[in-house]
Amino acid sequence: MCSDTCFLKPDIVCPGIPINWPDDLHTFFMSFPWARYHDGPDRLPFTVDITVPRLPRARSKLCSHLTIREDYPCEECGEVYAHVYHLIDIARNPKAHTNYHYLGLAHMRDILVKKHADQVNQLKLQACNDSCKYMYTLTQLDDYNRLVMAISENDIPRIHQVINIALRNGASIREIVNKLEDALEGVYQPRGYGASDLDIATLVFRL
Numbered sequence: 775m776c777s778d779t780c781f782l783k784p785d786i787v788c789p790g791i792p793i794n795w796p797d798d799l800h801t802f803f804m805s806f807p808w809a810r811y812h813d814g815p816d817r818l819p820f821t822v823d824i825t826v827p828r829l830p831r832a833r834s835k836l837c838s839h840l841t842i843r844e845d846y847p848c849e850e851c852g853e854v855y856a857h858v859y860h861l862i863d864i865a866r867n868p869k870a871h872t873n874y875h876y877l878g879l880a881h882m883r884d885i886l887v888k889k890h891a892d893q894v895n896q897l898k899l900q901a902c903n904d905s906c907k908y909m910y911t912l913t914q915l916d917d918y919n920r921l922v923m924a925i926s927e928n929d930i931p932r933i934h935q936v937i938n939i940a941l942r943n944g945a946s947i948r949e950i951v952n953k954l955e956d957a958l959e960g961v962y963q964p965r966g967y968g969a970s971d972l973d974i975a976t977l978v979f980r981l
């Protein structure tokens with residue numbers, strides 16, 4: 775109770791300022807640049823009070839803790855509004871070159887997710903390339919095997935000519951071997967290769 779001599783208002787404690795983080799951004803926790811919450815060179819000039827998580831508050835690091843009007847911040851805390859707006863601006867329009875220090879967790883997460891996705895795609899592409907090469911090599915080996923088999927298992931007249939003509943016609947190993955096999959089937963079924971002047975080379979490239 776005041777005595778008669780107590781004419782001064784009692785000191786009012788500075789309440790700091792509310793941080794009105796906009797709804798169109800990620801939550802305050804996810805988009806506030808916590809990386810700058812320190813005392814280093816790019817430090818924020820205020821501290822944050824998240825006692826009520828829905829209603830975060832800020833207090834200037836220079837807060838006098840006393841103020842003249844109830845519910846009004848001290849002069850130093852009053853200047854924090856501009857800093858918060860500035861941070862909201864950065865959070866809303868992060869530039870490609872914005873240092874991650876100035877971004878919130880949501881942005882860092884997005885960057886990491888994107889990097890990860892890029893790496894996964896890179897690896898997938900690499901794996902695909904590798905398996906395509908592998909498949910191609912296998913197919914080629916298979917073609918060569920078939921050619922060797924066709925030649926070794928069958929007495930093909932003028933084999934040199936057959937292959938020469940084929941190569942001159944720009945045929946691939948597979949084409950050669952396909953035609954050889956077709957020809958051999960046709961040739962050997964009816965009468966064996968008794969038909970002496972049968973020219974497989976001609977036969978092959980008529981097919």
Ligand SMILES: [Zn+2]
Pocket residue numbers: 788789790833834836837838839840847848849850851852
């Ligand atoms: Zn203050």
Ligand SMILES: [Zn+2]
Pocket residue numbers: 856857860861
């Ligand atoms: Zn600022």
